[in-house]
Structures are given as structure tokens and as C-alpha cells.
Amino acid sequence: MAEGFIYRAVDAIRNAGIDEREHSVLESVFAIYRDLHVNGDPENDFVLHQRLIRCIAVIGAPVSADVLVRVPQIRDYFETLGE
Numbered sequence: 001m002a003e004g005f006i007y008r009a010v011d012a013i014r015n016a017g018i019d020e021r022e023h024s025v026l027e028s029v030f031a032i033y034r035d036l037h038v039n040g041d042p043e044n045d046f047v048l049h050q051r052l053i054r055c056i057a058v059i060g061a062p063v064s065a066d067v068l069v070r071v072p073q074i075r076d077y078f079e080t081l082g083e
Helices: 002-015 018-035 046-059 072-081
Strands: none
Touching: 002 018, 018 046, 046 072
């Protein structure tokens, strides 16, 4: 699996322009990550991880889980899991 991922990522980078290389690598990683996605599973929930990463990036400093669960996008996401 890892070797196939590497070959696909290299092909994507090789075929992308200089400005698109970073995006190609990220998309290759996210494609694999999406296949492992399990909605509501803290270790494998792709959507939750993306939201958390965005919040941490905006905050720009280490924060506790108590702070993150109060962020509206995170709170809304957890509320949709119960539906």
C-alpha cells in the first residue's frame, strides 16, 4: 500500500506545475486518509481532524481540548453526530 501511494504521489507531482505541487501532495495524502475515515471515531474521523487542524492553525498556539470543544464549528460537528 505504501509503495503504491508513493508511486501515485510521485506521478501526481511530476505531472503538476510548480505552483500545484504542494496541492498535489496534500491531495494524495488526503485521498488515502479519506479511505480510512470513520465518522465519529476520534482516531479515524477525517472531517473532525480537518476542523481541528484549521482551528489550531487559526488560534496559532497550543490549546486544550476544553477550548477546542467550545469552537462553534467543532461543537456543531459533535451535535450532528447524535442525529
